Amino acid sequence: MKTKFVIANWKENPEDLKTAQKLVSISEKFHIAEISQNTNKNHVAITHAVPNIFVGYLIESAKKQKKKINIILQNISCYEGGSHTGEISATQAKNLGIEMSIVGHSETRLSPNNPKGDEDYQVNLKMKNLFKEGMWACLCIGEFERTDEEEENGEKMYLKFIENQLAHCLKDIDIESLKKLCIAYEPVWAIGKEAKRAATNEEIIETIGYIKKILEEKYLKEVKVLYGGSVDENNAKEILNLENVDGLLVGRASSDPVKWEKLLTNLLNDSQ
Ligand code: PGA
Secondary structure (H helix, E strand, O other): OOEEEEEEEOOOOOOOHHHHHHHHHHHHHHOOEEEEEOOEEEEEEEEEEEOHHHHHHHHHHHHHOOOOOOEEEOOOOOOOOOOOOOOOOHHHHHHOOOOEEEEOOOOOEOEOOEOOOEOHHHHHHHHHHHHHOOOEEEEEEOOOOOOOOEOOOOOEHHHHHHHHHHHHHOOOOOHHHHOOEEEEEOOHHHOOOOOOOOOOHHHHHHHHHHHHHHHHHHHOOOOEEEEEOOOOOOOHHHHHOOOOOOEEEEOHHHOOHHHHHHHHHHHHOOOO
């Protein structure tokens, strides 16, 4: 039986701790539940990437209730510590018992909307800090736009873009460290409120297949690759069933209790 991973990326939501606790308690009902996938049975493991302000409360209240919940960070500092206002280091996170952080999410990367965002070399530093502490990194990669344009050698531009992103973000990281890498393929055009749609099944299969091929050829076999971008209660199960998809990174739908419960219910519903 395989484990499929669902990461709830709350972003700058919800507005209060009570709703945050409610979201976590919804997940508890489904965590490590068994799901039917095509002809197989799998487990689904749920993780929450929460705003830093909630991290301590959620960990402490789970401890008091003797419950194990998975809390990870949405981002981490590229510095190891010291005079960097507003930053959180991998060492601080590890000492609080946190095992993973997202890095390189498109909303934290340099873009016209985020002129102070990270470039690939900063994402690379963040990953090195996480691995140095023995933590996991969930690296987000994805093209800004998807067109049929090709490179001179006939390669598709968006696949080449992703290959370059991987090369820059994984630069000088040893294979042993990469055993704690997980990738989220998040096409930027399919993410967040501005998204027109989720990627189609064919687009997801093609790109995740390509990412796995590059990882196997140049880095490491068996890295988990998740899909993220406009995953909701209606498409989650179908996307999770796709060839090569090891999990989902869910944004907006994961911080609304009604949608979140519906998404997890549908995911585990055998009849769909
Ligand atoms: P979305 O975001 O599900 O709201 O499109 C996904 C993400 O940003 O991780």
